[in-house]
Amino acid sequence: MSITAQGLVARIDRLPPSRFHVQVLIIAGLSLFFDTLDTAVTGFAFAAFRTEWNLGPLALGVTSAIGLSGYLLGSVLVGFVADRFGRKAVMTWSLGLYSLFSASRALAPGIEIFCLLNFFTWIFVGMESCVVPPYLAELWPSRLRGRFNGWMMAFFAIGIALSPVWALLLIPTVGWRWTLALTFPFALLIGLMRTFLPESPRWLVSQGRTEEAEQIVASIEAQVARTNGGTLPPVVPIPVPVTRPVSRREIVAPAILPVTIMLWMVWFTEYGVLYTFQSVLPTLLAMDGFSIVRSTEFTVVIFSGFIPGYIGAGYFLDLVGRKYWLMICFAGIGISSTLFGLANTPVTIMACAWFTAFFLGNGSTCIYTYTPELYPTEIRTTAMGMASAWGRVGGILLLLAFGIFAVLHGRLALFLVSDGLLIASIIAVALVGPNTKGKTLEAASSAHDVAAPANAVEAPAE
Numbered sequence: 173m174s175i176t177a178q179g180l181v182a183r184i185d186r187l188p189p190s191r192f193h194v195q196v197l198i199i200a201g202l203s204l205f206f207d208t209l210d211t212a213v214t215g216f217a218f219a220a221f222r223t224e225w226n227l228g229p230l231a232l233g234v235t236s237a238i239g240l241s242g243y244l245l246g247s248v249l250v251g252f253v254a255d256r257f258g259r260k261a262v263m264t265w266s267l268g269l270y271s272l273f274s275a276s277r278a279l280a281p282g283i284e285i286f287c288l289l290n291f292f293t294w295i296f297v298g299m300e301s302c303v304v305p306p307y308l309a310e311l312w313p314s315r316l317r318g319r320f321n322g323w324m325m326a327f328f329a330i331g332i333a334l335s336p337v338w339a340l341l342l343i344p345t346v347g348w349r350w351t352l353a354l355t356f357p358f359a360l361l362i363g364l365m366r367t368f369l370p371e372s373p374r375w376l377v378s379q380g381r382t383e384e385a386e387q388i389v390a391s392i393e394a395q396v397a398r399t400n401g402g403t404l405p406p407v408v409p410i411p412v413p414v415t416r417p418v419s420r421r422e423i424v425a426p427a428i429l430p431v432t433i434m435l436w437m438v439w440f441t442e443y444g445v446l447y448t449f450q451s452v453l454p455t456l457l458a459m460d461g462f463s464i465v466r467s468t469e470f471t472v473v474i475f476s477g478f479i480p481g482y483i484g485a486g487y488f489l490d491l492v493g494r495k496y497w498l499m500i501c502f503a504g505i506g507i508s509s510t511l512f513g514l515a516n517t518p519v520t521i522m523a524c525a526w527f528t529a530f531f532l533g534n535g536s537t538c539i540y541t542y543t544p545e546l547y548p549t550e551i552r553t554t555a556m557g558m559a560s561a562w563g564r565v566g567g568i569l570l571l572l573a574f575g576i577f578a579v580l581h582g583r584l585a586l587f588l589v590s591d592g593l594l595i596a597s598i599i600a601v602a603l604v605g606p607n608t609k610g611k612t613l614e615a616a617s618s619a620h621d622v623a624a625p626a627n628a629v630e631a632p633a634e
Contacts, residue, residue, distance in 0.1 A: 180373055180374065181612050183389055183407055184312075184313060184373070184389065185314055185315070186405045186407055186408060187393070187396050187405075188400055188405065190396040190400060191395070191399045192395040192396050192399070196308065196370075197308065197320065197323060199362065199368070199369055200263065201326075203267050203270075203304065203362050203366075204304060204324070206355055207328075208327070208332050209335050209338060209355060210274055210297070210331075210359075211335075213335045213338055213339050213355075214239070215335075215452065216343060216351075216471075217348040217351065217352065218236070220347075220348045221235075225282065235290070236452075237567075239290040239294045240294065240447060240568045240571065242290070243298035244298065244561045244564035244565060244568070245295050245298065246266075246295035246297065247302050247557045247558070247561040247564060248558060248561045249295075249557070250302045250303050251554030251555065251556060251557030252554055254306075254554075259371065259553065260307075260371045262303050263300070263303050264363060264366045266299040267366065269296045270293060270299075270300060271356050271359040271360045271363065273292040273293040273295075274355060275352070275355070275356035278349035278350065279349075298564065301560065302557040303553055303556075304324070305541075305543075305544055306544045308320070308324055309321070309544040309552075309613060310373070310374040310544075310549065311392075314610065314612045318486050318488075319487055319490055321486050321541040322483050322484065322485050322537055323483065323486060325482035325533070325537040326483045328478070328482055329533055332475045333479050336472040337472060340472070342354070370388045373389050373392075374613070375549060377549075378548075422551065423547065423551060423554065423555050423558065431546055431606065434600040434605055435539070435543055435546070436562040437562075437596065438498070438597050438601065439539060439559045440562045440563060441502070441566060441593040441596075441597040442502075442539055443560075443563030443564065443567050444563070444570040445590045446535075446536065446567075447564075447566075447570070447571065448567065448570040448571055448573075451571065457470055457521075470518070470522055473522050474525040474526050474529055477525075477526040477527065478532070478533040480530060481529065481530040481533020481537075482534070482537050484534065485501070485534040485535075485538060488534070489541055489609075490610075493608075494542040494607070494608055495542075496607075497538055498535065498538040498601055499601050499602060501531050501534040502531075502535060502597055502598050502601075503598060505528060505535060505590075506590070506591045506594040508524055508525075508527035509524075509591075511524040512524035512587065513587040542605075542608065543556050544613070545611070545613055546608070546616060552613075566593075570589070
């Protein structure tokens with residue numbers, strides 16, 4: 173029996189939450205935990221670099237920017253590779269290469285070699301973070317996509333929250349080198365576990381490999397049925413837009429160009445602020461006179477705000493909608509980060525920084541959910557990678573700005589710069605951001621007439 177786009181969407185969309193969804197989420201999402209743990213722990217290692225290699229804030233900002241430039245390259249490359257060769261293959265080997273380069277940084281004799289190895293590490297971190305969300309979105313029912321994305325982003329949150337604990341326990345005792353190296357065996361294990369994941373049926377259909385897609389969907393249905401009392405809800409036909417071949421250049425086609433620019437601006441702002449905040453927070457606290465141990469303890473409390481931010485956003489996305497919750501989150505980031513820049517007591521510093529982390533976590537879940545919904549399967553990962561690359565551009569530029577503003581004007585000046593970006597992004601989302609709440613991936617992406625006229629649908633399945 174062959175499989176059609178409409179039949180595929182209807183069969184996947186009617187599935188109830190099950191052990192299958194949880195297993196796929198854990199295996200695919202655990203790498204996001206290690207990616208984020210590694211990123212945040214590297215920020216703590218920078219504090220040690222200040223004394224071991226005699227580096228100032230400007231040098232640390234440049235070092236971080238070099239790493240993010242690798243992330244940018246990986247983000248751009250992954251879309252072309254994953255849309256051509258499949259989601260599963262890229263997820264598997266990219267995590268293995270990330271593990272290898274990440275561990276090799278522990279052997280760096282100086283900052284120059286560390287920057288080179290960090291650049292290659294972040295290439296594969298960028299590939300990881302851009303292929304996992306589209307892959308999972310293509311497997312999840314539309315009515316649960318926001319909620320499941322919140323749980324996916326929880327792996328980011330836990331990685332961020334545990335990174336100061338990891339750093340506090342290990343850096344003072346075994347040093348920053350072993351602290352970085354010890355993530356290697358865990359990340360490599362997750363890479364091996366990924367070999368058991370199914371390929372995305374939506375991607376297989378887009379490549380004309382319908383028999384393989386049928387086998388995978390049937391296998392998924394059988395697994396879900398076993399945990400659902402042996403029965404499944406009936407298949408309800410879902411109108412799906414008629415598609416035609418879609419090329420990558422249509423990411424900037426006139427019909428969707430305003431939405432693409434809006435997404436690039438949103439990613440630039442969100443990750444410019446998030447990576448700067450995450451990478452330099454220990455250094456900012458140290459510059460305020462707190463010891464490394466004391467600033468690490470503060471960061472444990474502050475980074476805990478990411479956990480309810482990432483997870484809670486998934487529920488608000490399904491309740492309020494992606495567009496409107498994203499605007500609320502960016503307003504929250506601006507207000508709380510500005511107050512953090514003004515804070516001058518330990519309690520107010522931690523409280524304002526905690527809310528900054530909370531809204532940054534919300535914002536990340538929003539854009540990781542929103543972006544894959546706005547492009548068809550053939551170019552979904554490419555579009556995700558290009559948007560993510562703009563996020564790394566934002567991170568690079570704001571990290572460089574940190575090296576200048578933190579020295580000359582203090583931390584408040586840096587957050588006032590980010591406020592302008594947040595306001596511009598809120599306006600862009602309000603003007604051109606589509607509302608995708610409750611829509612299938614196919615219906616949401618067709619609204620821009622990228623793959624087909626919005627009112628053209630396949631006939632109901634017989």
